[in-house]
Amino acid sequence: MTTLISIRSLKKYFPIHEGFLSKNTKTVKAVDGVSLDIDRGEILGLVGESGCGKTTLGRMSINLIKPTSGEIFFDGVDILKLDNPGLKALRPKMQIIFQDPFGSLNPRFTVERIIGEAMMVHGLAERSNLRSKVTEIMQKVGLPNSFMNRYPHEFSGGQRQRIGIARALSLHPRYLVCDEPVSALDVSIQAQIINLLQELQEKENISILFISHDLNVVKHLSHRTAVMYLGQIVETAPTKILNKNAAHPYTRALLAAKPSTNPKESSDHVPLSGDVPSPLNPPAGCHFHTRCPEASDRCKTEQPTPFQLEERHTVQCHLYN
Amino acid sequence: MPTRPPLLHIENLTTSFHTNDTVVQAVRGVNLHVNQAETLAIVGESGCGKSVTALSILRLISMPPGRFDSGQIKFNNQDLLSLSEAEMQKVRGNDISMIFQEPMTSLNPIFTIGDQIGEAIIQHQSATGAEARKQTLELLQKVLIPSPETRIDQYPHELSGGMKQRVMIAIAIACRPALLIADEPTTALDVTIQDQILSLLSSLKKDSEMSILLITHNLGIVAQFADRVNVMYSGKIVEEASVDSLFENPMHPYTRGLLNSLPKDDSESKLESISGAVPHPAFLPEGCAFHPRCKDAMPRCQQQPPLTNATKENTHKVACWLYEEGGEGL
Numbered sequence A: 001m002t003t004l005i006s007i008r009s010l011k012k013y014f015p016i017h018e019g020f021l022s023k024n025t026k027t028v029k030a031v032d033g034v035s036l037d038i039d040r041g042e043i044l045g046l047v048g049e050s051g052c053g054k055t056t057l058g059r060m061s062i063n064l065i066k067p068t069s070g071e072i073f074f075d076g077v078d079i080l081k082l083d084n085p086g087l088k089a090l091r092p093k094m095q096i097i098f099q100d101p102f103g104s105l106n107p108r109f110t111v112e113r114i115i116g117e118a119m120m121v122h123g124l125a126e127r128s129n130l131r132s133k134v135t136e137i138m139q140k141v142g143l144p145n146s147f148m149n150r151y152p153h154e155f156s157g158g159q160r161q162r163i164g165i166a167r168a169l170s171l172h173p174r175y176l177v178c179d180e181p182v183s184a185l186d187v188s189i190q191a192q193i194i195n196l197l198q199e200l201q202e203k204e205n206i207s208i209l210f211i212s213h214d215l216n217v218v219k220h221l222s223h224r225t226a227v228m229y230l231g232q233i234v235e236t237a238p239t240k241i242l243n244k245n246a247a248h249p250y251t252r253a254l255l256a257a258k259p260s261t262n263p264k265e266s267s268d269h270v271p272l273s274g275d276v277p278s279p280l281n282p283p284a285g286c287h288f289h290t291r292c293p294e295a296s297d298r299c300k301t302e303q304p305t306p307f308q309l310e311e312r313h314t315v316q317c318h319l320y321n
Numbered sequence B: 001m002p003t004r005p006p007l008l009h010i011e012n013l014t015t016s017f018h019t020n021d022t023v024v025q026a027v028r029g030v031n032l033h034v035n036q037a038e039t040l041a042i043v044g045e046s047g048c049g050k051s052v053t054a055l056s057i058l059r060l061i062s063m064p065p066g067r068f069d070s071g072q073i074k075f076n077n078q079d080l081l082s083l084s085e086a087e088m089q090k091v092r093g094n095d096i097s098m099i100f101q102e103p104m105t106s107l108n109p110i111f112t113i114g115d116q117i118g119e120a121i122i123q124h125q126s127a128t129g130a131e132a133r134k135q136t137l138e139l140l141q142k143v144l145i146p147s148p149e150t151r152i153d154q155y156p157h158e159l160s161g162g163m164k165q166r167v168m169i170a171i172a173i174a175c176r177p178a179l180l181i182a183d184e185p186t187t188a189l190d191v192t193i194q195d196q197i198l199s200l201l202s203s204l205k206k207d208s209e210m211s212i213l214l215i216t217h218n219l220g221i222v223a224q225f226a227d228r229v230n231v232m233y234s235g236k237i238v239e240e241a242s243v244d245s246l247f248e249n250p251m252h253p254y255t256r257g258l259l260n261s262l263p264k265d266d267s268e269s270k271l272e273s274i275s276g277a278v279p280h281p282a283f284l285p286e287g288c289a290f291h292p293r294c295k296d297a298m299p300r301c302q303q304q305p306p307l308t309n310a311t312k313e314n315t316h317k318v319a320c321w322l323y324e325e326g327g328e329g330l
């Protein structure tokens, strides 16, 4: 396998203005120094609690948000250094599916236009063959042909998410960011969409950054998993290894917090104490030290750096270094 | 079998909403009971009628457009639907209280935490202000809010989502209700905060005789937290069982579909999924509402199957023709 996406020391700081007269600005360190690789045909799961920076990282990786600093390579090309024509040529190769199937589709467009528009813009279809191309993609994602001339409000959440997937896939992307694509859906519909994504990914060998807060879904779908806490990646490992041998205390806490669907498997773990600190004012040293059951004095002042435990298993914690 | 009669016994409850051009029956002839000191879960997908069931118990459905078409809601053997509004007011908060899915919107932004918990105490116990403050501090400690002396004078916006939900729980248990209704109490929260709230509810349950009616769509929470479970689909209870029995031997094709669609450990295999989607409540199919999605549907399914005992011990009920006399089961 070879690397398709390579992210280096990526940061995104958002300035926050306190009241409109005040000159005081604070910064939210939404993403604070992330390095990650995604291989061709790999599904990388990205998990973490709300506000930890998953969406910001995902959007930066396809150039929807400009980073504060850092580098993003797509197939060896630094996309932050590309000029406009270069970016336009790259655009269809990097696509995103959003969490909210309701908000992400234009309510005044028919399904045909929603799916077809981007293909026209990028010259992947012409008026004459648009309908047949749209039909083909709709079939691929399991949408009946009869939906072609209908509007988003006429569809259920699962159907709208299929439309979103069809729109993204119509451009034959090589890299797809899925930002919580099933979180808004009912359990019985989630399985349909997960199966669809898995099937399409295998067929087309797309690389996927799969963002979720549901560890079960990530465990099922992703080859490798990265765990994020307050703007940083604290652990990355092949999914099986992460679930069996999680090294970072936060990863272990996340796994223990997940209620098991086997009533006989009762867990008598102690819940993690405290709240996720605000990214406006993250704790010094290891960001996790205020909640970590294993924190020592060193953790309060000194930031841990990524340490490679084994091949492809990296952890950012003083316990290992 | 419980020696005492159930604390709550709902019989044949139908709650509907009437708007200009449509009638939606959100709850369609529901029977369920909650025993003393037990946790009953209601599980089901969005729109199946879980919240309307809960709000019906407390008579918090606005009428119109809402309407009770049939049924009784017996609490300690008294039909709540026959009480006057004044009598009902006494039941709310004193005997039955409720926590909601959105801790963010269910606290009043212009009053402090202390005011809001104190008010619940004063309203229901005729306590003085000083007594109420003392009790409020004790409650904040009980729901494990750090530095309660500071928090008591803060406003909701100064608290995180998890802390707001703790405050909601403090208000709900202030008068030691016999029944706590928790409608998706952790759905809006992060996994580690959800874990904290569930562990708090577990410990409160252990130290009291309180019964809990827990509404959730999370089967993990059901498995870990409830004693018994009712599965709801399109306004009806389709299966009722002890938690162990339901997870070991799910009977209704919908329940089986739900359990099978959960991601499993061997990530290689495809997930099983239920085809189609939940029907719109204004346009329900005839008979068993699940039949358009059911792999086992047969001509008889055009009629509504009753919820009947499926085991000799009367511990597992299911509403599906496969298990009626002459049916083969699965």
Ligand SMILES: Nc1ncnc2c1ncn2[C@@H]1O[C@H](COP(=O)(O)OP(=O)(O)OP(=O)(O)O)[C@@H](O)[C@H]1O
Pocket (backbone or CB within 6 Å): B017, B024, B025, B026, B044, B045, B046, B047, B048, B049, B050, B051, B052, B053, B065, B217, B281
């Ligand atoms: N005030 C109302 N007017 C009209 N219809 C209503 C009203 N309240 C609820 N309904 C309808 O009743 C049905 C059941 O709603 P309910 O809120 O009980 O669902 P739920 O099972 O709690 O779903 P969720 O998991 O999304 O909370 C839905 O179809 C809903 O749209």
Ligand SMILES: Nc1ncnc2c1ncn2[C@@H]1O[C@H](COP(=O)(O)OP(=O)(O)O)[C@@H](O)[C@H]1O
Pocket (backbone or CB within 6 Å): A014, A015, A028, A029, A030, A048, A049, A050, A051, A052, A053, A054, A055, A056, A057, A279
């Ligand atoms: N446009 C923005 N302006 C200011 N702050 C933002 C903006 N977008 C995101 N943030 C903040 O950055 C942090 C990370 O957000 P996000 O990436 O959306 O997290 P996640 O997807 O993990 O929930 C949060 O504290 C969020 O409030």
Ligand code: SF4
Pocket (backbone or CB within 6 Å): A248, A249, A250, A286, A287, A288, A289, A290, A292, A293, A294, A295, A296, A299, A304, A316, A317, A318, A319
């Ligand atoms: S560095 Fe210290 S505080 Fe951070 S996770 Fe490791 S042990 Fe815990």
Ligand code: SF4
Pocket (backbone or CB within 6 Å): B252, B253, B254, B288, B289, B290, B291, B292, B294, B295, B296, B297, B298, B301, B305, B319, B320, B321, B322
């Ligand atoms: S009654 Fe018929 S349609 Fe309904 S669940 Fe049973 S077999 Fe399926």
Ligand SMILES: [Mg+2]
Pocket (backbone or CB within 6 Å): A054, A055
């Ligand atoms: Mg997000």
Ligand SMILES: [Mg+2]
Pocket (backbone or CB within 6 Å): B050, B051, B052, B183
């Ligand atoms: Mg609800």
